[in-house]
Amino acid sequence: MKFINDQYEAYLQEEININRKKRIPDSRVHCCIYFIPPTGHCLRPLDVEFMRRLSKVVNIVPVIAKADTLTLEERDFFKKKIREELRANGIDVYPQKEFDEDAEDRNDQREDQVENIAHCEFAYLRDLLIRTHMQNIKDITSSIHYEMYRVRRLNENNTVVAHANGIPEHHLAAHEM
Template sequence: MREDTAQEQGLDLEPPVPMEEEKEVMEEMEVEIEDPLPCLSETDTQGIIKGRDLFGYVGIEAVLDQMRRKTMKAGFEFNIMVVGQSGLGKSTLVNTLFKSKVSRKSCTPNYEEKISKTVHLQSVSHIIEEKGVKMKLTVIDTPGFGDQINNENCWEPIVKYVNEQYEKYLKEELNVNRKRRIPDSRVHCCVYFLPATGHWLRPIDVEFMRRLGKIVSIVPVIAKADTLTLEERLEFKQRIRQDLQANGIRVYPQKEYDEDAEDRILNDKIRENIPFAVVGTDKEHQVNGNKVLGRKTKWGIIEVENVAHCEFAHLRDLLIRSHLQDLKDVTHNIHYETYRVKRLNESNANGLALSPLTLENGTLEKSEAESHL
């Protein structure tokens, strides 16, 4: 009746507003209030909830204890390679680093020092336990490197060995039924020994570090640094750093691998000391009533762990106490990943499936191809 009356009188009535449109209008009229709590909204992808915002203790920090217990039970692996000509004290320095007889020369009965005609890589493994933490240490020695009159291509067996360890790991990863924990024989660090000549880098040093720096983390050291005076040592270190930069040689730790400002500050201090001038010994002497590792000379005792005498403590801290896990991470995430991507690209380009036989042949072909560079 009312609608008919309104139409007869010529009045225009607006149609009723639907409930959904009415709700949208009401939402537009609402005043937005910022929520002080760090809750996730529709546009946020990540919220930060700190301890003061929690209702109580959750126990997230206990994951560190869980990781520690698992690591202590399973242990971990660390593989270190020492490269340098005979007589530079490689075995002695490795024994000094781990304060035990872990070098091939020390643990081989009736060992006789012989200069190899070619480079033969030999490794020896030990289980070292300290305060409940177990580490499987593998020391890879390179007898015969740099000992010949003609040292052309003497780095090829070392390059081949490093790539073979990457290949073994890759084959294990590609297996259908993979092991729960893949044995890790990859070289995590290569300590390269430079003779204390006081001059520039030799051509063999430049060529080795230039090639190996692309596939493994290299830490150069000046062997038997006690044969140089402090002034000679400083000048020699400066010349080596100039040679490294001029030849584009990458040594650990590289600047591009620094994750944050804190790492950059720490690694800058390390880079300032590279190459480390070291002295190794496994003998103890009495100094002011205390037993210290040192070398006895006519002029006194050179304390190996005294930073005023040599830089062995800096090398030990880098390899073991501060950067051991980072060396393993760089090996896995950088060097091994680069090798893995290259191998997979090669197999895809050739249209071949990655079978063990294909991988093995690919390794040999690749090593031969690199040896002719």
């Protein structure tokens, strides 16, 4: 979380400069792929708490690690159980609804193990992150996660204004969400 907030802070500092760049370098974290151990049962309390906190600052895409060690029935059951637990714990993940590929994409894929959707959902993940939803992920980062950070920081006793007016950085408090 500190790294994500540090990236938001760097972007904010560029944004509030009097002579800011026409195009601010965007080093914000737009997505976090969260790997869930393939227990087949439920989420660990640690995973629930960490995803709850993380979902407030970044788009989370939960992925079952080593899902190929589960049977298709076990995997489907585990995915359903995870979705229920995420919903019950108020954890927002990306995308809100299950990602479904186009029939065209399915036909264009190579049939090796990683690309074969009968064995692995890597093709879905790649398409989600790179092909179909990349701009949407960036938009959510800008309009929701970064905006919440920005508003909170700008409301913190004018510390950002003080920094812009030349007060040394060591006088500013480092805050995490």
